[in-house]
Amino acid sequence: MRRLAALLAAGFAALVLLLIASPTALAATAEPVARPAAVASSPVAGLLAAQPTEPTAPVEPTAPTEGEATTGDNGNSVNITVGGGKPSDSLTVLVALTVLSVAPALLLLCTSFTKVFVVLSITRNALGLTTVPPNQVLAGLALFLSLFIMGPVASEVNDQGIQPYLKGEKSTEQAFEDGSKPLREFMVKQTRPEEIALFTKVSGQEKPANAESVPLTTLIPAFVLSELRAAMIIGFVLYIPFLVIDMVVSAALMSLGMMMLPPVTVALPFKLLLFVLANGWGLVITALVATYN
Template identity: 75%
Template sequence: MRWVLRGVVAAMLLVVVGLFGAAGAGAAPAAAEPVRAAAAASHLAGQPAGPSQPNGPTAPADQGDVTITVGTPDKPSDSIVIMLLMTVMSVAPALLLLCTSFTKIFVVLSITRNALGLTNVPPNQVLAGLALFLSLFIMGPVATDVNKEGIQPYLNGEKTQSQAFEDGVQPLREFMLEQTRPEEIALFTKVANEDKPANRDEVPLSTLVPAFALSELRAAMLIGFVLFIPFLVIDMVVSASLMSLGMMMLPPVTVALPFKLLLFVLANGWGLLVTALVGTYG
């Protein structure tokens, strides 16, 4: 009986051990699931995230009307001033020749040089420089009025471009009208097939400028004629003297040149000439 009881007890122990083993085997996979989930999460955390959808364009906020201003509102910009300055510099030679006293003075000085019998003395550069500075003296008040009435108000924003041009060119018009003969104005008005202006203020610049240039050339020729007379008398006297002495082979120009230079220097010819030229413009 004792061996039988021992066998039953051993069988029961085996059954109990089997039951506990089965329970442990079932609980182990359940306990391993969180571990596996944690490992998978840590593995995914190390990989980069996938691309996300881009956001659509957003409309800009309404800022109202946009105004772009170049320079100050009341004054012309520096670019416009530079452009106008370059334009004036490009037409400056034409303005100097046709709208100032330069042409008349230069022609008179050239005629004086030819009357003296000199071909290259003084040179053209010296005559042009002297004519330029004399023109500056004569045109100084006119240039001051042009700057006062047209240029400065435009740069300060007080006048528009058209108003500044009309007011600035008025002193130059007055100067040219005073020196222009009515015959030249009528001539160019007829050539241009324009109606006769009612008064001097209605004469257009397209007629006034060439009429002024023609009047200046006419006045220069008259002054040159007067200058030639005394030197022509000296040439005639020298030529007659050489003919009477039988020195026909001696050029009269060579003999007359020292006498003409002496007469011109003793009479202070350059001073009288400059004074007369400036005096013709009042």
């Protein structure tokens, strides 16, 4: 027992001596740690040691010529067009919508549609038919007849105004001026000088030097009045044969004592027979187209 206690005391004393001597031995045997070279040559150290440089003077930009290709900082070439060129898609769509919005007015007032439709309506009334053919059929026939009559004029307007504008060869003002010339010439040929003088006097404008110098604000209403006048004259000529048939049928019914029978009911078959045998629609359309030749 005493021997075990003596061994424990000796071991504890040796442990204490070992703990006291270990820090000193470690300090004596430790080598100094070298500074890494990467730290000495780090980017931060280079930035701190670098001296500031003088800024370079700015370079004045040069204006590119029309159609010249310029090169950007990243090496990509950019084509710059100054003036001219084709109109943008948005501008083309805007012009198309504007034309479509005024298309009914242009169709009614600047083409042969008004005269054709009025003459066809008078022909229907002269026959004594109020709803046959219907208005939709007459309007469709008048529309296609107007396209047939105005075909050469529309082609000239497209060639002189619309296509050069879409290709970028003419500006908006120049395209409108050149494109309206064929339409102006057509209206001048179909307009009476008296109508032009009437609207010139009413508007208080000076007398134009020639027909080509008449403004459109004066030419268009004068053209419409001339078309209505010509349509009324054709309608008067169409009414005469049908009026004769009405008078003959009415006199025959009076002589027979059939005063209660409406003359219009009896005259209608004779009117239709005369109109069909004489090829009335063909004669009317031929006369209408001939007035524009």
